Amino acid sequence: MIDMVSARKKMELFPSACRGAGLKVTPQRVAVYGMLLKTDSHPSAEEVYHVIRAAIPSISLGTVYKILDTLHNQGFLRRVATSRQTARYDARVEPHHHTLCEQCGKIQDVDVALEPELVHLEKSTEDFRVKIPEVVFHGTCGDCAQPAPVVH
Amino acid sequence: MIDMVSARKKMELFPSACRGAGLKVTPQRVAVYGMLLKTDSHPSAEEVYHVIRAAIPSISLGTVYKILDTLHNQGFLRRVATSRQTARYDARVEPHHHTLCEQCGKIQDVDVALEPELVHLEKSTEDFRVKIPEVVFHGTCGDCAQPAPVVH
DNA sequence: GTGGCTGCAAAGCTTTTGCATGTTC
């Protein structure tokens, strides 16, 4: 479920945040960031590309990759940890966690704070600076758990 | 740090565990599994391939991929969650967690139980069957945190 | 002997790179 208030705020701040980071405000960047703010499906680069093409038909997949990389490096986006080949993106940079369906790859948000344990864990990892602690719940989603339909 | 006692036990049980799962016991499989038991570096398929080649020069990369896939499907291996393209493997299937260096990709084990919180988290995710809860600590490892050496 | 496994090569998917052109500031 998306927090539209927070999403709108981020969208409003985006242009000045870009300029503050030395990035130019292009329609492509705005569209990619806006799209990621409006979804909770943690799309891949390819999925972002297909959605953006509806609004900006001239955009290229390579540009989408470059934008995702730039926004990730600047901290506008998170790359969700998965055990698959394809990168998945998330504009919610606030601490939260994910379920990952090993069958279909679906990623869902898990909004549970992990404070007391986290402090403990961070202390235990000397020689490593933790930026984002993320719990990945590997498993099977509701759709994939259902018995396969009988084919006659 | 590797628990050699546990690793030796697993190696001894491997042949019968394979047969029990309907898998044949081939030198290639034994070598791949044995190699992963002896390391805590969470190697990629390519890295496994290079090590195994020293013992079995005829092995091919495709075979390594197939073996890793088979052993993962049968629960002998975990695929570690990362935010990179390359899959990383772990023969320690018992619950434990990882640090992930966003710079160099290094993965290290974090051995802290997460029991009380986990129960809480599992309850909170209806419609999803959790198999493995894994904490990924995204951040920067000691080597990458060091200031770049001055070049004259 | 049979079914499954290996080795090889080709193909597929995801991502990166280089460069000319276009756009933001």
Place this chain on the structure above:
DNA sequence: GAACATGCAAAAGCTTTGCAGCCAC
């Protein structure tokens, strides 16, 4: 106008697939 971003195409990286021959059981 300068610096940066885009679009395009080629290439690189990782993984899967198909098939003939081989091996474990």
